[in-house]
Amino acid sequence: MKLFPDEDKKKNFMKRGLPVVLAVVWTPIIWMVLAAFLGPAMERVIGVWQVTVAILAVATLLAMVALIRLFKTLGLKIFDNIG
Numbered sequence: 001m002k003l004f005p006d007e008d009k010k011k012n013f014m015k016r017g018l019p020v021v022l023a024v025v026w027t028p029i030i031w032m033v034l035a036a037f038l039g040p041a042m043e044r045v046i047g048v049w050q051v052t053v054a055i056l057a058v059a060t061l062l063a064m065v066a067l068i069r070l071f072k073t074l075g076l077k078i079f080d081n082i083g
Contacts, residue, residue, distance in 0.1 A: 015072070016072075018075060019067075019075055020068055022071050023064050023068040023071060026064070026067055027060060027064050030063045030064065030067075031056065034063075038056065042055065042056070
């Protein structure tokens with residue numbers, strides 16, 4: 001592969017960089033799911049949509065951090081077994 005001529009650089013990226021990329025890519029999907037399922041109920045309870053959006057944004061960021069940790073642990077298990 002032209003991007004990673006060295007096998008160690010490729011493994012290093014797969015262990016550290018790829019989980020962050022995957023989490024960032026999944027962030028809009030998580031936002032839409034949270035907004036679809038929790039948004040209407042929170043809007044009725046809270047009554048102010050700005051607060052609802054702020055709470056959903058914090059929940060999305062927390063889910064993104066959890067995804068980064070999950071992808072890193074899975075990546076370490078997978079790529080440590082390969083090489």
